[in-house]
Amino acid sequence: MRTQVAIIGGGPSGLLLSQLLHKRGIDTIVLERKTRDYVLGRIRAGILETGFVELMREAGVADRMDRECFVHDGTVISYGDNEFRIDFVEHTGTPVVVYGQTEVTRDLYDAREAMGGKIVFETEDVTIHDADSDAPYVTYTTHGQEHRIDCDFVAGCDGFHGVSRQTIPLTVRREYEKVYPFGWLGILSETPPVHEELIYAGSDRGFALCSMRNANLSRYYIQCSLSDSPEDWTDAAFWDELKRRLPAEHAEKLVTGPSIEKSIAPLRSFVTEPMRWGRLFLCGDAAHIVPPTGAKGLNTAASDIHYLYHGMVQHYLDGDDSGLDGYSEKALARIWKAERFSWWMTNLLHRFPDQSEFDLKMQQSEIDFLRSNREAQSVLSQNYVGLPY
Numbered sequence: 001m002r003t004q005v006a007i008i009g010g011g012p013s014g015l016l017l018s019q020l021l022h023k024r025g026i027d028t029i030v031l032e033r034k035t036r037d038y039v040l041g042r043i044r045a046g047i048l049e050t051g052f053v054e055l056m057r058e059a060g061v062a063d064r065m066d067r068e069c070f071v072h073d074g075t076v077i078s079y080g081d082n083e084f085r086i087d088f089v090e091h092t093g094t095p096v097v098v099y100g101q102t103e104v105t106r107d108l109y110d111a112r113e114a115m116g117g118k119i120v121f122e123t124e125d126v127t128i129h130d131a132d133s134d135a136p137y138v139t140y141t142t143h144g145q146e147h148r149i150d151c152d153f154v155a156g157c158d159g160f161h162g163v164s165r166q167t168i169p170l171t172v173r174r175e176y177e178k179v180y181p182f183g184w185l186g187i188l189s190e191t192p193p194v195h196e197e198l199i200y201a202g203s204d205r206g207f208a209l210c211s212m213r214n215a216n217l218s219r220y221y222i223q224c225s226l227s228d229s230p231e232d233w234t235d236a237a238f239w240d241e242l243k244r245r246l247p248a249e250h251a252e253k254l255v256t257g258p259s260i261e262k263s264i265a266p267l268r269s270f271v272t273e274p275m276r277w278g279r280l281f282l283c284g285d286a287a288h289i290v291p292p293t294g295a296k297g298l299n300t301a302a303s304d305i306h307y308l309y310h311g312m313v314q315h316y317l318d319g320d321d322s323g324l325d326g327y328s329e330k331a332l333a334r335i336w337k338a339e340r341f342s343w344w345m346t347n348l349l350h351r352f353p354d355q356s357e358f359d360l361k362m363q364q365s366e367i368d369f370l371r372s373n374r375e376a377q378s379v380l381s382q383n384y385v386g387l388p389y
């Protein structure tokens with residue numbers, strides 16, 4: 001088989017790139033390790049920057065999103081019973097959009113299938129060969145049979161645990177990582193959200209987040225210990241702990257119900273440099289991870305796809321390689337800012353095991369400053385709605 005761009009990974013990054021390139025007449029094959037249902041069963045991001053929304057529109061897959069999404073002009077931040085609101089639109093003129101990653105991915109799969117896009121599921125042993133030559137190729141097996149795809153470029157969109165990043169030799173690759181000493185326990189429940197906007201809640205017992213997917217589907221998280229497993233937490237214990245971390249006014253209004261999904265995500269900051277090696281380009285979680293506190297993971301994947309897509313279009317349609325040559329530097333410049341913001345939001349609102357009394361005072365002063373200072377709120381807003389591409 002031959003294609004122009006072999007895409008490893010059928011998550012949001014790989015599918016969005018495939019769909020955008022297809023619209024410009026550039027041929028791709030997507031290789032996904034799991035089944036479509038498995039990918040759609042992962043409950044992840046909920047908040048989209050407008051840059052992401054515009055990319056979905058450009059890809060021709062925004063109709064359902066435009067109909068069903070919620071637009072949020074701001075968010076609530078609380079500590080104990082004290083809360084304040086930050087108005088993104090007042091500070092930046094831009095809101096964010098609430099539309100789940102599951103729905104984004106479903107829309108992309110539907111569009112790829114409708115256009116006859118080539119997606120191979122349940123691929124095993126995907127291996128990238130000769131990425132630093134002019135003739136790269138990818139081999140994989142499905143149902144016991146080995147296949148080979150010759151291509152011009154390989155896009156590594158296979159997430160944090162994928163093979164693409166590992167293909168770059170350690171003599172070239174430099175990795176930066178911070179692992180946080182806690183995780184997020186998340187549940188999904190068919191209950192109305194406790195508040196019309198998200199609530200990011202710090203408390204003496206740890207962080208909590210009230211988010212949503214739609215008018216009768218809520219997504220809640222609490223900071224938990226890394227040694228916990230979802231089975232340790234009954235629904236009743238989760239709701240009790242969540243209420244303790246929210247301002248009383250919201251805790252009283254919280255509608256509880258059975259969880260329909262419960263999982264724990266560890267928190268990590270991670271960046272690999274460079275994001276390009278020869279004809280291999282890394283995108284999304286394959287190249288970088290942020291703790292979810294700033295809602296930046298999927299959104300940084302989208303900015304990578306934006307840069308790579310435009311670089312590929314320049315290459316194929318104009319014979320100009322400057323976009324591809326500048327990809328790594330340009331993508332990383334935006335990534336590091338999102339890394340900083342996510343790290344800062346995480347430090348602002350979580351309880352750390354080794355925090356001293358002094359550290360707690362610093363955290364409290366930072367929250368007080370944010371509450372009372374317009375410029376600080378503006379800085380948070382600019383980062384939250386997304387820095388320009």
Ligand code: RFL
Nearest residue numbers: 009011012013033044045046158159284285295297298299
């Ligand atoms: P994905 O989604 O991990 O997709 C990679 C795909 O590659 C496949 N794969 C392989 N395929 C073939 N061969 C191999 N060897 C392969 N290895 C892996 C995998 O099966 C998978 O289908 O990466 P992608 O596409 O880069 O997308 C990144 C996003 O999923 C991620 O950044 C976000 O979910 C992060 N995130 C959030 N991001 C936001 O922008 N806003 C949020 O509100 C937000 N909330 C979150 C989040 C992530 C969370 N978790 C669970 C980590 C909340 C949580 C709890």
Ligand code: PHB
Nearest residue numbers: 045046211292293294295
């Ligand atoms: C979510 O709805 O899953 C969500 C929202 C905001 C975040 C992280 C996750 O910062």
